[in-house]
Amino acid sequence: MIVRLASPKIAIRGRSVLSLLKAGPLCLAIALSLSASRATLADPADGSPVIEVDQVIDVRAASAFDMFRFKPGLLRVPVGKRIRFLNMRGQHTVVSLRKMWPKDVPTIHLDNMSDSIIRFNKPGVYPLTCKVHGRHGMVMLVAVGDTFPNLEEAKAGIPGGMAGKRMRMLIDELEGKTSQ
Numbered sequence: 001m002i003v004r005l006a007s008p009k010i011a012i013r014g015r016s017v018l019s020l021l022k023a024g025p026l027c028l029a030i031a032l033s034l035s036a037s038r039a040t041l042a043d044p045a046d047g048s049p050v051i052e053v054d055q056v057i058d059v060r061a062a063s064a065f066d067m068f069r070f071k072p073g074l075l076r077v078p079v080g081k082r083i084r085f086l087n088m089r090g091q092h093t094v095v096s097l098r099k100m101w102p103k104d105v106p107t108i109h110l111d112n113m114s115d116s117i118i119r120f121n122k123p124g125v126y127p128l129t130c131k132v133h134g135r136h137g138m139v140m141l142v143a144v145g146d147t148f149p150n151l152e153e154a155k156a157g158i159p160g161g162m163a164g165k166r167m168r169m170l171i172d173e174l175e176g177k178t179s180q
């Protein structure tokens, strides 16, 4: 399988992935070739399978809130883990929720990428939304490590509307206030 950088399509605070690589990024995004197979990828760090997040449109859902989703909504991973973002159905994006994002970590912006890998190298909570469907509550939370230095700050930046509703549910789940 050919893996290539598609830096023109990925901008993290306006800089290309290649320039981030040179700068020693905290988040590393690699877009896989569109022709890449769906075969499970191995994490080069330890050979374990790369964790996958899908962006789904469930046409059988009773409401928009349930129709447009990241799957899973809450994802807990160890520091340094790679996450593969799939976008198999629909025109989705993966974008940092800036008001909740750790101040010292470059934000993420993937537009309509079918298959991308992002590595999270610092403990914390990383809230992501889809620009297109965020208003329906299409947000997710990546929780990296065992402690989350920016959690309280992130809570203060929870957006309104359906996105905020889902984000509060995810944070409650993270903090063990629900049993999902």
Ligand SMILES: [Cu+2]
Residues within 6 Å of the ligand: 055, 068, 090, 091, 092, 093, 130, 131, 132, 133, 134, 138
């Ligand atoms: Cu979407």
